[in-house]
Amino acid sequence: MSGSSGRAGGAVTRGPVLGIGRLQWADAWSGLKAIAPLMPGSVAFGLAFGALVSATGISPWTGLYASATVVGGASQISAIESVRAGAPAVIAIATALIINARFALYSAALGPVFAAFPRRWKLGLAHLMTDQAAVVALQRADEYPDPVRRRWFVLGAALPFVAVWIAGTAAGVAAGPILPDAWQISFIVPLMFIAVMVPTLRRSEDVVAVGVTGLVVLASRELPFGLNVLVGIVSGIAVGTLWAERADARRRRRGQHVDSVTEAAEHEAGGGL
Amino acid sequence: MSVLLIFTAVAVGTYLLRISGIVLLSNPEKLPPRLRRALGLVAPTAMGAILVNSLFLDEGQWRSFGAWHLAAAVAIGVALWKRSAGWAMSLGAASFALLLVAGL
Numbered sequence: 001m002s003g004s005s006g007r008a009g010g011a012v013t014r015g016p017v018l019g020i021g022r023l024q025w026a027d028a029w030s031g032l033k034a035i036a037p038l039m040p041g042s043v044a045f046g047l048a049f050g051a052l053v054s055a056t057g058i059s060p061w062t063g064l065y066a067s068a069t070v071v072g073g074a075s076q077i078s079a080i081e082s083v084r085a086g087a088p089a090v091i092a093i094a095t096a097l098i099i100n101a102r103f104a105l106y107s108a109a110l111g112p113v114f115a116a117f118p119r120r121w122k123l124g125l126a127h128l129m130t131d132q133a134a135v136v137a138l139q140r141a142d143e144y145p146d147p148v149r150r151r152w153f154v155l156g157a158a159l160p161f162v163a164v165w166i167a168g169t170a171a172g173v174a175a176g177p178i179l180p181d182a183w184q185i186s187f188i189v190p191l192m193f194i195a196v197m198v199p200t201l202r203r204s205e206d207v208v209a210v211g212v213t214g215l216v217v218l219a220s221r222e223l224p225f226g227l228n229v230l231v232g233i234v235s236g237i238a239v240g241t242l243w244a245e246r247a248d249a250r251r252r253r254r255g256q257h258v259d260s261v262t263e264a265a266e267h268e269a270g271g272g273l
Numbered sequence: 274m275s276v277l278l279i280f281t282a283v284a285v286g287t288y289l290l291r292i293s294g295i296v297l298l299s300n301p302e303k304l305p306p307r308l309r310r311a312l313g314l315v316a317p318t319a320m321g322a323i324l325v326n327s328l329f330l331d332e333g334q335w336r337s338f339g340a341w342h343l344a345a346a347v348a349i350g351v352a353l354w355k356r357s358a359g360w361a362m363s364l365g366a367a368s369f370a371l372l373l374v375a376g377l
Contacts, residue, residue: 192362
């Protein structure tokens, strides 16, 4: 808080730039600095998605359109895999939306953070709420009690992150055709998910849910249209939720901490894509 | 339905999910506990499903044992050891490249 306030004191004495006050620029810059360490991962995942788009013969413009409008890498990859498996559109859409259901949790946690923002800001920033931007907004919002400064901080974090995601997709789409088949670039899909997911598996309910998901995905591999992925996710969530309820009950009996909605969202967003 | 329309439907649905709490919930603790727990498991299960499906299966059939599995094992080991996505990505990719060069 002290750092941002110090910069603000100098910024407010000078005139606006491009019609935007210097204080707002300073807050947006703080947001950008807060999310910058997470940007290489966004670029890498964008590259992976772009290369996958290229490898599957989907129009490059469609790939870029997906990255700009969906802004959810795992769901975009899932939709492409469903299409490759010949799944009906409804299955491709349902699987992708279940994967993106986590955004409802972030949204619930962000409700109070965005409460004092004008409606147009709420509607605009909502589209930019990636896993990483949600974490930054939840963790740093208290440093900006002024809603005007807070929204510029959130915008400064969220917008550049989406921009590099789209740029990564463009680079992947462009590089895809020149990569030899022998490089087996599609290995980047499981590698990316290992890198992002495994380090965050700390709670017993996460391990149980992922274990059940994996077993069901493999056991139901004969299902048509790539439905095994959807069945695996739903099974893992169902079993994991029951396990989490028992784990939370045990924690309460022992007087241990049980996550609030905001803490649950921060935990979830820390391992999301 | 074209891929473009599929992505459009996913985009619209995802946006509705993204604005749901921001517009409707002023107090996140009003979220039912069971729903909160279920939503909290979406990210790991979604990633786990895509990971297992792409690593062990190839168009619905078992993938032949080889560089994919070995490099994935390296990446998992590094991810558990370092608890770092960057290290897991880097060493997983490097081991995969070496295994391909070795003819696996």
